[in-house]
Each structure stands twice: as C-alpha cells, then as structure tokens.
Amino acid sequence: NGKKAKKRKQEYEDEEEEEEEERSTDGSKWKFLEHKGPVLAPPYEPLPGHVRFFYDGKLLRLSAPAEEVATFFAKMLDHEYTTKDMFRKNFYKDWRKEMTSEEKSKITDINKCNFTEMSEYFKAQSEARKQMSKDEKLKIKEENERILQEYGFCVMDNHKERIGNFRIEPPGLFRGRGDHPKMGMLKRRIRPEDIIINCSKDSKHPKPPQGMRWKEVRHDNKVTWLVSWTENIQGSIKYIMLNPSSRIKGEKDWQKYETARRLKKCVDRLRAQYREDWKSKEMRVRQRAVALYFIDKLALRAGNEKEEGETADTVGCCSLRVEHIKLYPKMDDQEYVVEFDFLGKDSIRYYNKMPVEKRVFKNLQLFLENKQPEDDLFDRLNTSILNKHLQELMDGLTAKVFRTYNASITLQQQLKELTSRDIPAKILSYNRANRAVAILCNHQRAAPKTFEKSMQNLQTKIDEKQKQLSATRKQLKGAKTEHKASHDDRSKKMVEVKRKAVQRIEEQLMKLQMQATDREENKQIALGTSKLNYLDPRISVAWCVNWNIILTFWCQEKCMGVKSTYFL
C-alpha cells in the first residue's frame, strides 16, 4: 500500500503542479490546442410538394435558393419584425438576389407574396415535434448528446474544456435590435471555405467535410478562439470560443473583479481628481471630468463611436448628443437637475433625472453652447482619450471597470442595508439588492408575456391561503372555547394542533406574499446580466455564509469561485 499511497501523492503533486502552471508573460494564451472544428449548419431541405407559395393569388413554384430564403421569412411571419417596412424592404432586396431571372420578373411586389402555407407547415412541424413519443424524443436527445461529446469539447493545454458555441450560425434573416437599418437582410450560409481554424501545430487538425477545404488553418496562440468566420451583414468576425466554465474565461473573469477591487482602493482619490478637473481651464479636461462623473455616478457605458447608418442609433457616455440631455435649473424642490433620455446598448431606453452639483451643471451649460441637437455633448472627448487618461490614473483602469466596481459595491451595501429576519424575507432582501444593481446598470427586459396571468394566479393562491387562515383561526378559537369548558387532555391537544396549523399557514401566506412582491418589483427588470457579469461572487458567498443561508448553486454555466452564476 505504500506504493499506492506514493502514487496518489505523486498524482496529487502533479495536479498541484498543473494548478500552479505559470501563465506566460509573452501574451500567449495556450501551448496546446486541439479540437474537432465546428458543426456546420444542416443543408437546406426543400419543402414537400404540397406546401405551396402563391404570388398575387397564383401558385408559383420557387427554385430551391429562392424557396430557402422565402422559408426564412415564413418562419418569422408571426413575429412583429415582418410587419416592419425596413425589415420587409431589406428582405425583399436580398431575396431577389437569390431568384432566377424568371422569378425576378414574376415577383415584383412583396405585398403580393403569400407565405401562409409555408408558415402553417412549419408550425405543424414544431407541433409534431412536441407530440413525438418519449422514445423518439430520447433518440434526438441522445443524438444531440453525441454531437456535444464529439464537437463540444476541446483540449487546451492539459485540460478538456467545454466549447461555448461549437455550431456555425445557420443562414437566416438578420434580426437587429431596435431601429436597425439592416434588419431583414439575408445572413448567408457559412461554408467550410469561409472558415478559419485555429489550433496548435502539433494537434490533430479538424477535418473539413469531404472534398472541401477550410479557408485557412492557423496556429495563433496569442488568441483564445478556435474557429472564426466573417459575417456578411456588418462584415464583422464571429468566433467560436470556450465556455465560461473554462480556465481561460474564468481567470479573465477573476482578473476583472480584482481590477475592480483595485479601483475600490483608489476611487476616492480619482473622485477628488475629477471634481478638481471640473474647474480646469481646458475644455477637454472639463469634458473628460464630467463624462467620468456620469460613468461613475450613473454607471453609463463608455460610448464608442459607431458608423452611421450601419447600426441602430444608440449611444453611451462619450457619444451622448445634445438632444439626449435636458437641463433644469430648478425642478420641483431640487436644483440643477439633468434629465437623460437616450437609447443605450440593445436600444434599451435610459431615462433618468439626476440633481448634479452646480459646477457640473454650469459645465454642461457651457458644453451645450452654440450646438445643434445632433451635435456631440462631449465634442473634445472619445473613449480612447478617456481610457488613456484612466490608464494613467490606475493600471488596467478603463471606463467599464467603474460599472463592475459600482455594481458590486452596490450589491454589498444593499445587502448590508436590507437584510432582515426570516429566510423568505432574506431572499427577498437579496433579490432587492440585486435589483438595485440591475436598476443602476439599466438592465431591463420586456415584461414576460404571461406576466399578468401568472400574477393573477399567484393572487388567487394568496386569497385562498387567506381564507384558509381565517377558517383555521376560527377553528383555533373554537378549540380554545371547548378546552375552557371541558379542561380535558383531548381538547388541550386540539388547541395545540390548531395553533400549529395557524402558524404554518401564516408562514405559507407570508411566503406567497413575498413572492408576489418580488415578482411585481421584478416585472421589467432583468437580474441575470448583473449576476452573470457584474457581481463579484465573493460578495454573495460571504453574505450566505454570514447569514447561514445554504448556498444552493448551479454550476453549469460558470464555475465556483471563478464565475458562479445563479445564487439562491
């Protein structure tokens, strides 16, 4: 057994060594990388003959390429997108490119196209999928599992790692968010010859499908991606990278929170600095200081410039325009109020009124002088200038670090402030603290479609519980009276039983009411993004330990101590 123990010890030490594996300083991200390449989108399957397309009321058989693009539209027919002019216009334009010359001459007006049979067909298909037998469903599940096992993992250095997105995006119609000028355009099919493979030289290279070639196979260990291709809508590059549970993502995430912690140490100094800069003689310095104040105080994003006409018109701090703010010297009982109203990332509206210090207000008035609504508020500033400045103030500091820092510190403060008595209330407290962060970061969601109904259902439950409670209370009262009269053991027991029942129901009622409050407050607020990307998990862990709350957490997405996601 001495041998075995020795072996175990050796293994343990190997493991240790592995864990302490030096991260190289030359910017290389890995030494060895092997994977099976991407899963390509399945080829197009033509519609069965009975599914017809009509143009101007007349049956029209489409060529396969034209039919495929038509099905993309048909699949979205119930979606609001297909009612939008821009979407229809862009779709129609790209669709025509796929038509034969005969089709082009016949089809001249999208409004005369009837996609309903196609749409019905796909609906029936998805219905049929739902109705499949357990066996059939299991088969599909097993097949998916097989593909996952084969393509969903790679080996990076000494570890088998889960890949985030190992499937190439299938062709379809581009769904931009907000008022996107390119919505409805055709996202074309990606072929092997469009794909760049990245892996190490000494690995087994992924094979392209029979008779086809990759665009390129490279061995660049300065990057973390395994596969890339250029997408045709914006001409940007898409990547296949590792899952958040991977070492490479986890370490990066850890670093992010460490940088935020370093900011915590010097944030007072930085704040004093930008307040001082509000008085600067230089316009560019004052603009920088006011912008930084917004980023710090309101957790605004940096706001890179965007190419006009290529994307939806959204802004961040540095790209704010005159039209996005209004100044009120007096508003109600407050002085120097700034009203923000603009579309941020994903075209989510940011609306806020904030009283600012007089000096900020005067600066803003100055920045607005002689400008048109569509002019930049901070005309002497951009994200590059701002980040260069931040870099000088603290190593590794950029605008987004403020968001991370302020989100995490807000959670910590709110948890301290809000945490109260019993467990359901504690969970409500946690969610409220989380909500404060989501509000700070403006993380919104569309109210769930079923919100009203599920709220009603919950209310019904509460009402029923209430009735049950008063009934049980009555019974308790009855039991008490009976006990007073008889003074026997049996009636005494009854009183106890009823007392316990009342208590239990009270607890249940409270829990339901908490749930209702929680859900109502959460109607249009998305907690997931902050949980996933902004809240240092150590804060939540500490809170749970402190209050002796059992931390049930789901480790699938990101991993313990490195990137944990959903707490509670």
Add this chain to the structure above:
DNA sequence: AGTGTGACTTGTAAGTAGTAAC
C-alpha cells in the same frame, strides 16, 4: 396525462477596448 410555469440554456447581436497603419 396534460398544462402552465419558472429556471436555466442557447443564440447571436451589440457593446468595449486594444493595436496598427496612415
């Protein structure tokens, strides 16, 4: 067994930010 629901996953768009070339 069927259905409604919330929890969790997947998909991919839309940001941030660094680098390099002019």
Add this chain to the structure above:
DNA sequence: GTTACTACTTACAAGTCACACT
C-alpha cells in the same frame, strides 16, 4: 488624431426542460 481591424465581454430574446399542479 483617425480609421480599420480584431478579440473579447455583455446583452436580451427565445427556446428548452423539469417540475408542480390539476
């Protein structure tokens, strides 16, 4: 400075799944 390009993080919606409830 300006711009193009690249790599990576953050974002919401939609899809899927498991489970409670009828």
